[in-house]
Amino acid sequence: xxxxxxxxxxxxxxxxxxxxxxxxxxxxxxxxxxxxxxxxxxxxxxxxxxxxxxxxxxxxxxxxxxxxxxxxxxxxxxxxxxxxxxxxxxxxxxxxxxxxxxxxxxxxxxxxxxxxxxxxxxxxxxxxxxxxxxxxxxxxxxxxxxxxxxxxxxxxxxxxxxxxxxxxxxxxxxxxxxxxxxxxxxxxxxxxxxxxxxxxxxxxxxxxxxxxxxxxxxxxxxxxxxxxxxxxxxxxxxxxxxxxxxxxxxxxxxxxxxxxxxxxxxxxxxxxxxxxxxxxxxxxxxxxxxxxx
Ligand SMILES: Cc1cc2nc3c(=O)[nH]c(=O)nc-3n(C[C@H](O)[C@H](O)[C@H](O)COP(=O)(O)OP(=O)(O)OC[C@H]3O[C@@H](n4cnc5c(N)ncnc54)[C@H](O)[C@@H]3O)c2cc1C
Ligand code: FES
Numbered sequence: 001x002x003x004x005x006x007x008x009x010x011x012x013x014x015x016x017x018x019x020x021x022x023x024x025x026x027x028x029x030x031x032x033x034x035x036x037x038x039x040x041x042x043x044x045x046x047x048x049x050x051x052x053x054x055x056x057x058x059x060x061x062x063x064x065x066x067x068x069x070x071x072x073x074x075x076x077x078x079x080x081x082x083x084x085x086x087x088x089x090x091x092x093x094x095x096x097x098x099x100x101x102x103x104x105x106x107x108x109x110x111x112x113x114x115x116x117x118x119x120x121x122x123x124x125x126x127x128x129x130x131x132x133x134x135x136x137x138x139x140x141x142x143x144x145x146x147x148x149x150x151x152x153x154x155x156x157x158x159x160x161x162x163x164x165x166x167x168x169x170x171x172x173x174x175x176x177x178x179x180x181x182x183x184x185x186x187x188x189x190x191x192x193x194x195x196x197x198x199x200x201x202x203x204x205x206x207x208x209x210x211x212x213x214x215x216x217x218x219x220x221x222x223x224x225x226x227x228x229x230x231x232x233x234x235x236x237x238x239x240x241x242x243x244x245x246x247x248x249x250x251x252x253x254x255x256x257x258x259x260x261x262x263x264x265x266x267x268x269x270x271x272x273x274x275x276x277x278x279x280x281x282x283x284x285x286x287x288x289x290x291x292x293x
Contacts, residue, residue, distance in 0.1 A: 025115070027051055031108040032086060034101075038165050040093045041136070042102050049085035051114045057144035058119020058237060058269045061087070061112040062245035063101075070096045076242045076264070078140035079115065081172060090139040090169055116245055117268050120144050120212055120235055128154040130208035130232075131177070132199055132223050134215020135161050138169030140237050140268070141214055149176035156202055157181065160195025160215070164188040196222045203230040210235070213272070217280055224272035234272035238263055255279035 029046040036042050051061060062074040075097040081088040093102050104110075119140070122129075129148050131141050138159065148155050155177040161167045162185045173180050181198045182190025191198065196219060202208065203226055213223040214237040227234035240252035240263040247265040254261050255276040261267060 025050055025054065026111060026113050028109060028111050029087075031104045031106055031110070033106060034104050036102075037090075038168050041166070041168050042091055042093070043080070044089050044091065044101060044104060046087050046089070046110075046112075047085060048087045048112065051079070051112065052082040052085050052087050055079045055082050055087065055115035055143070056119050057147050058140050059115035059117050060140070060268065061089075061114030062116060062242070063089075063112045064110055065097045066100050066110075071100075073243055074113065074245060075101075076116075076239075076245055078237070078268075080139050080142040080169065081146065082143060088142070090136065090142070092136045113245065117264055118266055119269050120237075121269070122148070122151070122153070123210055123233060126153055126209040128156070128206065128208045130199070130202050130206070130211045131155060131157045131173075132195060132211060132213040132215065132219075133157065133159045133169065133173070134195055134213075134219040135166060136168065137213070137215030137219070137237075138173070139214070141212065142169050142172040144212060145172055145176040154178045156206055156208060158183075158195050158198040158202055159190075160184065160198070160219075161189075162186065195219065196226065199223050200226050203227065203232060208232060211272075213237070220272070221277045221280070224275070224277070228273065235269050236272045236275065237268045238270060238275070239268065240264075 027048055027050050029048040032045040032047050034044045060076050060078045062076050064074050065071050077089045079087050080090040091098055093099050133141050145155055157173045157177045157180045160183045183193050183195050183198050211227040211232055211234040213220050220236040224234050242264050243249045243251040245264045247262050252263040254263050256274045
């Protein structure tokens with residue numbers, strides 16, 4: 001396949017996809033902690049010195065959670081934070097893999113391949129970035145918020161969730177962002193309503209230089225449309241079912257204006273303008289009930 005999707009000039013904070021660069025990294029990791037942070041959501045911290053040193057914001061790891069027929073396929077997880085030989089993964093319990101992940105104890109061992117994929121890019125001249133996190137979409141944005149803050153780039157976060165207790169990843173945003181705007185579907189924190197309303201307002205009032213979004217694809221599509229309307233470049237992190245995670249099986253393709261692209265190699269971060277949203281099956285407009293955070 002061709003060049004990375006996000007081809008705007010700028011600084012690539014993602015690093016090259018490790019296996020494409022000829023450095024596949026299989027690392028044995030040890031669980032340092034595993035804490036529940038919301039209903040059905042946990043943060044697992046892994047001792048993973050080689051990946052922690054190499055990973056860039058927006059990249060992911062492919063984790064072998066356990067042995068047995070349910071776990072032949074590794075599961076992909078964004079690296080939420082990386083520091084001092086450790087990586088943090090923010091995960092939601094959905095099926096057998098994430099359920100077993102939630103039952104890991106300190107000292108348990110697993111292995112992973114990573115860092116994988118093409119992450120966020122910071123275009124030249126960016127002084128102010130708007131990060132949009134819908135629910136678990138906060139996962140790949142934590143490292144990015146930290147990296148932008150380190151570079152002196154002002155960060156505004158629009159953070160949405162169904163209810164207050166699901167506003168996960170908040171600690172990183174509050175530590176790094178100049179401003180965190182919040183919405184919840186039930187009004188239990190911040191404004192009642194959708195995070196896309198906050199995005200519209202922030203684009204208008206704050207004129208960010210770039211938008212980074214991750215969350216349900218219906219949200220990402222609307223954020224992309226708002227950003228395009230405001231003539232602000234937008235990058236989106238898209239999830240696909242992944243089998244191999246290294247570009248071989250084509251289970252993860254995303255339709256783009258440049259053809260089918262593999263989310264595990266050319267993504268998961270894509271230039272929103274190049275995504276063919278109609279091919280995702282997501283309607284351009286959606287009802288509130290269509291949200292799944
Ligand atoms: C690049 C990438 C990064 C991801 N980062 C995170 C993360 O940081 N935190 C997190 O909680 N989850 C993340 N996911 C999703 C995560 O990989 C799945 O939730 C997990 O594999 C489900 O495994 P399971 O065995 O628990 O459930 P399964 O039984 O495999 O699936 C349960 C449900 O989850 C859906 N699902 C399974 N795999 C995926 C997937 N790859 N993408 C979207 N939906 C899926 C299934 O369709 C099903 O509805 C990421 C996915 C991708 C592709
Ligand atoms: S998961 Fe196999 S090509 Fe992407």
